Amino acid sequence: MQTIGFDRYASIFFALIGFTFLIESRKIADSAYGSDVGPNVFPFLLGLILILLSVKLFFETLNSDKKRKSPEKLEIKRFLIIFAMSVFYAAFLETLGYIISTFLFLFISFQAMEKGSLIKNVTISALFSICVYFLFVELLKGSLPGLPVWFN
Known part of the structure; x- marks a missing residue:
């Protein structure tokens, strides 16, 4: 069950990174010269996606405790x-x-x-x-x- 613990810790770690992306992207200017989409859009969306995927991974590892019989190699x-x-x-x-x-x-x-x-x-x-x-x-x-x- 080594990978289950690793996956849980990794999901928490990446959720924190995603949260940091959200916070820091708010500090970037809203628009760039000559662009309708500002430079804060991609970091914000990447942080949001990272958080959502981390939450999904965390809940999958909770549900997979019962299903896994043999440990997977990293x-x-x-x-x-x-x-x-x-x-x-x-x-x-x-x-x-x-x-x-x-x-x-x-x-x-x-x-x-x-x-x-x-x-x-x-x-x-x-x-x-x-x-x-x-x-x-x-x-x-x-x-x-x-x-x-x-x-x-």
Whole structure:
């Protein structure tokens, strides 16, 4: 039952991080120059989603105490790959632009979770990156880092 305890503590930890996102996003200016959507929207929504997912995980672990018979092993390697990609994503978002950095983050994370479905992972990563970029920039009139200068 090692993972159940870990999941509970992780859900509480991530709920606190999500709450911090909510609080800190309120301190960011409401609108950016030339944008209808302010820079506080994404951190606020990410914090809210993180809290909701954490609550879901917490209640799932409460209900799974009775159902689990054998302990599951922790996937440390997968966690470290996705964590490293998160750090890479944050570090190179401005340099590589939203589309390329998001594509790389999603593709490598998907490959870490499910090896072998290369075409499916490339397709989903590319479509998500491009669609979110154009929906946010064109429809919501927001601003995201575009393609890098050397790409143009």
